[in-house]
Amino acid sequence: MRYAYAVCVGSLWIWAACVASVEKTSMNPDLRARAYEIAQKAILVDTHIDVPYRLHEKWEDVSRRTETGDFDYPRAKAGGLKVAFLSIYVPADHEDKGDAKAFAEQMIGYVERLAREHPDKFAIVTSVADVRRRFAEGPILMAMGMENGAPLEGKLENLKYFYERGIRYITLAHSKSNHICDSSYDTNRPWRGLSPFGRQVVAEMNRLGIMVDVSHISDEAFYQVLEVTKAPVIASHSSCRAFTPGWERNLSDDMIRRLAENGGTIQINFGSAFVNDEYRKQSEAARREIQAYLQAHRLSFSDPAAQEYIRQYQREHPIPYADISDVVRCIDHVVQLVGVDHVGLGSDFDGVGDSLPTGLKDVSMYPNLVYELLKRGYSETDIRKILGENLLRVWERVEQVARDLQRATAPVGAGSRHVPTPNRDAL
Numbered sequence: 001m002r003y004a005y006a007v008c009v010g011s012l013w014i015w016a017a018c019v020a021s022v023e024k025t026s027m028n029p030d031l032r033a034r035a036y037e038i039a040q041k042a043i044l045v046d047t048h049i050d051v052p053y054r055l056h057e058k059w060e061d062v063s064r065r066t067e068t069g070d071f072d073y074p075r076a077k078a079g080g081l082k083v084a085f086l087s088i089y090v091p092a093d094h095e096d097k098g099d100a101k102a103f104a105e106q107m108i109g110y111v112e113r114l115a116r117e118h119p120d121k122f123a124i125v126t127s128v129a130d131v132r133r134r135f136a137e138g139p140i141l142m143a144m145g146m147e148n149g150a151p152l153e154g155k156l157e158n159l160k161y162f163y164e165r166g167i168r169y170i171t172l173a174h175s176k177s178n179h180i181c182d183s184s185y186d187t188n189r190p191w192r193g194l195s196p197f198g199r200q201v202v203a204e205m206n207r208l209g210i211m212v213d214v215s216h217i218s219d220e221a222f223y224q225v226l227e228v229t230k231a232p233v234i235a236s237h238s239s240c241r242a243f244t245p246g247w248e249r250n251l252s253d254d255m256i257r258r259l260a261e262n263g264g265t266i267q268i269n270f271g272s273a274f275v276n277d278e279y280r281k282q283s284e285a286a287r288r289e290i291q292a293y294l295q296a297h298r299l300s301f302s303d304p305a306a307q308e309y310i311r312q313y314q315r316e317h318p319i320p321y322a323d324i325s326d327v328v329r330c331i332d333h334v335v336q337l338v339g340v341d342h343v344g345l346g347s348d349f350d351g352v353g354d355s356l357p358t359g360l361k362d363v364s365m366y367p368n369l370v371y372e373l374l375k376r377g378y379s380e381t382d383i384r385k386i387l388g389e390n391l392l393r394v395w396e397r398v399e400q401v402a403r404d405l406q407r408a409t410a411p412v413g414a415g416s417r418h419v420p421t422p423n424r425d426a427l
């Protein structure tokens with residue numbers, strides 16, 4: 001149980017649950033082989049993996065099989081993962097501390113270190129052309145998404161800075177409302193959506209070619225982003241509110257429809273709390289009970305006595321994990337609502353602690369998901385869309401919008417014939 005890794009669920013605490021393993025023996029071996037083959041061939045993109053923060057907590061050599069964590073090179077290869085959007089996660093308190101940009105820089109440094117130390121196993125990519133050219137070469141391709149806009153520190157020019165550092169999506173806020181917009185986890189909502197600066201941020205992200213990520217932000221902020229943006233947006237790691245009624249961190253049916261109209265995609269979060277309401281309610285109740293105990297005994301979360309109490313509490317109050325079928329249910333739901341072009345995978349591996357569903361415990365298990373989709377009658381073409389093509393379409397469109405906007409604002413006579421790709425010269 002590593003609470004520190006549970007970065008994506010804000011106030012929710014993640015739970016060690018009682019184990020029920022997937023019944024592999026009932027699997028159809030032919031379908032199983034086909035699922036594995038599809039995962040290996042497809043450009044499988046996962047838009048949210050929290051490896052950098054995991055390495056920040058404790059550096060591990062993820063080029064080899066690690067005992068802990070949800071991601072490493074051998075397991076990623078076994079699962080068919082091609083593109084991992086690694087989360088440049090910046091905890092909300094860094095905005096008040098004033099060191100958010102420096103912290104983001106440190107997190108980017110971990111990704112660069114992986115690429116530098118293991119060029120045969122990890123490579124950084126910054127464009128769809130990079131991905132299409134390199135996905136079959138061997139290394140796991142690492143793209144970067146910044147989780148929290150706090151590192152912009154109120155300066156639009158920092159967007160250009162982070163674009164040049166390789167950031168290709170930004171989640172506007174995390175667990176607290178920030179200077180860009182309100183957070184779904186925060187009751188304090190100073191902006192009733194986007195701040196005036198936040199509106200400028202969305203417009204400038206469009207111009208630079210950085211995807212806007214609407215995961216974590218409040219509903220009001222979501223709708224305002226869609227009014228402002230000229231490019232499709234993503235929800236990098238959110239699931240369907242239809243299965244977690246009232247929980248703002250997931251997208252409602254109306255929001256999913258709006259996202260589809262915008263051409264965007266919802267990347268389904270695998271965490272048990274995101275896909276199974278019973279799990280979410282039980283873990284929330286347990287959190288309240290533990291907090292009450294810690295307060296009554298004047299213990300802080302990190303005290304050894306508190307940790308011992310929590311461990312014992314978990315042993316005595318196990319909560320059943322969600323199942324892979326809960327994740328597939330979310331995919332089915334989006335497909336039924338808006339078709340197969342607007343859904344993808346944003347697992348939150350290494351971000352939701354020990355709360356992953358049975359059958360989807362780490363990056364080696366994407367083929368299980370493909371198997372479930374095949375069983376439900378999805379075609380290979382549709383499965384490839386879900387595994388990555390939908391996301392690549394959005395990213396490509398974001399690149400195109402950026403080129404168009406840059407051309408529109410270029411000096412008269414410049415670039416009238418040749419359309420440059422977004423790069424530092426064109427900015």
Ligand SMILES: [Zn+2]
Binds near residue numbers: 007008147237
């Ligand atoms: Zn998150």
